[in-house]
Amino acid sequence: MTAHSVATGTAAAVSRIAVVPGVLALLPDYPSRVDPVADLRAACLEAVRWVGAGGPVRVVGDAQGARVAEALLGAASVPVSGAGDGAAGVLVVANGTARRTEKAPGYLDDRAAGFDAALGAALRGADAEQLTALDTALAGELLVGHPAGWVELGSLLAQLPSGEWAADVLYDDDPFGVQYWVATLSS
Amino acid sequence: MLRLGRQTFADDQTLVMAIVNRTPDSFFDKGATWAEEKAHERVASVVAQGAEIVDIGGIKAAPGVEISAAEEKARVVDFVARVREEHPGLVISVDTWRAEVGDAVCQAGADLLNDAWGGADPELVDVAAQHDVAMVCTHTGGATPRTRPFRVEYEDVVRAAIDDTMAYADRAVAAGVREESVIIDPAHDFGKNTFHSLEVTRRLGEMVATGRPVLVSLSNKDFVGESLDLPVGERLIGTLAATTACALAGARIYRVHQVVETRQTVDMANVIAGRLLPARAIRGLQ
Incomplete structure (x- = not known):
């Protein structure tokens, strides 16, 4: 996994960050008569707005995550910015691991719960240090959604002194054995 | 839009019509709902199972003891009135070919006249128009009500079914029945041998292509039994396979004995055909 680089000079302007999981069921490509992720979708749209x-x-x-983001932003009528637009x-x-239960996509891995607990604590605490130090190799084994994104989130948070960011978690659940968070972080 | 008396339905909606017999001798249930309370229980049961329509019949289709119009009315009219009272949102269909009976059941609250005998009584369309109810126009090849086919042959059974039902539909519209309230039915086994019913099933898409909503009545019929060499009572799986074929072709209404099994079959076929979304898909998309 390669972390996306953060261009200096643009990152300083970041004052609002939202985190959503890369759940493909959020895409209009995969509609159901009853939305299997209705609560999650509602939280995502709130965060995106x-x-x-x-x-x-x-x-x-990542590529799939970008599609999810585009769909959510589109649904909330929020325009997408280019990388260097500041x-x-x-x-x-x-998102977190996909190995939390026997029914999870990646089957049960006993390390998943602890990994998610630590990641969730880092998110709630807007802990730049913990996020940038994420064990991306283990994250890969546990089928974490876009580990490099968590690392980049840490880099973004590190642009401001510790304590300058406040996190609000709108959704925290693992309905399919996959850990999802929807969160907003403001400075 | 499809209008069935008091109710309207979107053009992409499929409907299950549950058979409720007020007869002592119909081929499948053999009088199970002849007792009036049993018939009411049957209605409540199929409504709970999700049937949008009940089709109430007072005379079995096969030959047998002659049932007068007075006797037919005695079997169905008060029954329809009570079903109307107990299930205000339910579409009530009555399976009759007689205008006199049709008039009485419409006054009692029927929404749809299911003329399984293809216009044998020319005044039935006028009754439907007067009461602003819907009509099912079936193809029987000109068979007399309550007769079995005997050495009937067609140049092209599907062409005949389309031409006759569309002509009957035009007659209904000319009499004043709303365009959106006319349904056509190839009538499997009516005036048809098994080969005819199979061909109608295979080519049902040609009837659907007319643009009129198509009703199919396949449930436990002889063409299923002869295809599989199975007696009445062992034809559910064959019925559901035929239902799948008709659903893929785009049939809209399914007249059935078994509601739950039919609804699942029709929905599955329509999900496969891409006309209906999956109920709740998350596998691999978490």
Whole structure:
């Protein structure tokens, strides 16, 4: 995994960050009669509207995550910013492990719960140090959604002194054995 | 839009019509709902199972003891009135070919006249128009009500079914039945041998292509039994396979004995055809 680089000079302007999971069921490509992720979708849209309130939003995500971001931003009528445009808002598409239960996509791995607990604590604490130090090799084994995105989130948070960011977690659950968070971080 | 008396339905919606017999001798249930309370229980049961329509019949289709119009009315009219009262949102269909009976059941609250005998009584369309109810126009090849086919042959059974049902539909519209309230039915086994019913099933898409909503009545019929060499009572799986074929072709209404099994079959076929979304898909998309 390679962390996306953060261009100096643009990152300083970031004041709003939202985190959503890269759940493909959020895409319009995969519609159901009953939305299997209705609560998650509602939380994602709330976070996306919030992060987009200040203007265009830059997306941090892998290829699939970028599609999820585009769909959510589109649904919330928030424009997407280019990488070097100095957007104040950033949408990070990343999630926890996918090995939390026997029914999880990656089957049960006993290390998953502890990994997610630590990652969740880092998110809630807006802990730049913990996020940038994420064990991306283990994250890969545990099928974490876009580990590099978590590292980049840490880098973004590190642009300001510790304690300058406040996190608000709108969703924290693992309905399919995959850990999802929807969170907003403001400075 | 499809309008069935009091109710309207979107053009992409499939409907299950549950058979409720007020007869002592119909081929499948053999009088199971002849007792009036049993028939009411059957209605409540199929409504709970999700049937949008009940089709109430007072005379079995096969030959047998002659049932007068007065006797037919005695079997169905008060029954329809009570079903109307107990299930205000339910579409009530009555399986009759007689205008006199049709008039009485419409006054009692019927929404749809299912003329399984293809216009044998020319005044039935006028009754439907007067009461602003819907009509099912079936193809029987000109068969007399309650007769079995005997050495019937067609140049092209599907062409005949389309031409006759569309002509009957035009007659209904000319009489004043709403365009959106006319349904056509190839009538499997009516005036048809098994080969005819199979061909109609195979080529049902040609009937759907007319643009009129198509009803199919396949449930436990002889063409299923002869295809599989199975007696009445062992034809559910064959019925559901035929239902799949018709659903893929785009049939809209399914007249059935088994509601739950039919609804699942029709929905599955329509999900495969891409006309209906999966109920709740998350596998691999978490």
